[in-house]
Amino acid sequence: MxxxxxxxxxxxxxxxxxxxxxxxxxxxxxxxxxxxxxxxxxxxxxxxxxxxxxxxxxxxxxxxxxxxxxxxxxxxxxPMLWVSFVSAMVISIGKIAISLLSAFAIVYFRFPARGLVFWMIFVTLMLPVEVRIGPTYQVVSDLGLLNSYAGLTVPLIASATATFLFRQFFLTVPDELVEAARIDGAGPMRFFFDVLLPLSRTSIAALFVIQFIYGWNQYLWPLLVTTNEDMYPxxxxxxxxxxxxxxxxxxxxxxxxxxxxLPPALVVMLMQKWFVKGLVDTEK
Incomplete structure (x- = not known):
């Protein structure tokens, strides 16, 4: 009671x-x-x-x-709103796509030093931004990506946090689903698209909201790689x-x-239901 x-x-x-x-x-x-x-x-x-x-x-x-x-x-x-919108969308979608694939490979594929590879990815969370930003800027400059959408977004796409979250979720998926997919003749990518992605949609929505706001609010990195006002966020x-x-x-x-x-607020309001659901519900 x-x-x-x-x-x-x-x-x-x-x-x-x-x-x-x-x-x-x-x-x-x-x-x-x-x-x-x-x-x-x-x-x-x-x-x-x-x-x-x-x-x-x-x-x-x-x-x-x-x-x-x-x-x-x-x-x-x-124009700055458009630059911020494109950058936020590319960063959020790119982070989710790469993190899904990397977590899928770590959980469902057997290869040497699989655990070491995951921990090498995870350890990058411990590196301060100041440690990484100098070498990253040098690479972007050498590749001629300054004042471009690629320079604004590509260095920010990799995400150890999202990889870790998807890995933990994939580990909770019952093994029976994997065995059933194998019996039906489904290959790895079909299992990924037909089983794992539908199960992960609430987690994807929650991460999209977080990563969109992260990409929209970027200040230090655009300050370094943009000198042309046309590329200012x-x-x-x-x-x-x-x-x-x-x-x-x-x-x-x-x-x-x-x-x-306004744009981050609209994203949060429109996806609030999915965002909360992705944080509290695994949907298995």
Missing amino acids: IERRPGLTFLAHLILILGVLVVAFPVFITFIGSTQTAEQVSTSNPLSLWPGNNFIESYRLALFGGKTTGGSTIAPVA IVLGIKRAIFGEVYVEWNVVMATAILAM
Whole structure:
């Protein structure tokens, strides 16, 4: 029997509401600032909590660029949003594809030093980014991949974490499924596509959400491999909007920040059911 305690229920909901307010309030302030003019944002102390009447102009300047009333030149972020979207999709899909195949090979194929190969992959998690980023940049530069989608995405595709998670999941798949596939005459790749992939779809969805956000929020690597503004992702666009002008158009900066938050938020909302299911349900 479940014991109902109204006091504890109220306290739990109160803590959750406070947590939501703490997280949502900066986003709310950013949105309010994006609807006001640069002068209102700069001179208001404290910033007004009511929306202004500059919503359309702020987002038009953020998306398509142009001259502001203060004389600043705003670079359009629409191309940056596209660069971030392509990079995030390639990174997330590439990580999942390579991790699935590598985990499949480690679990279902017998070859010398199979365990050593897995642990060599897993040990890469212990290497700090600073250790790997210099040699990786040198390789990308030598291959002529600077200022390209390949340079932005290929070095980030390999994922020891995803390989580890898929390996652990594949180890829980009953051996009877493997034997039944062999009896039916299914080869390794047919077993992979017809059995393992359908069983892994919730895990794939959960990892896709995580990896999409990871790829979308990349800052340090694009900062190194892109010198052409046409290949700037949106995160670099925010940095450029703040440090690129003597007079910062804060309303445009905040509009850019809101635009940068929308795609990851939409991915989380649209895939929330699959994301939660992939974390708590193995679907075997």
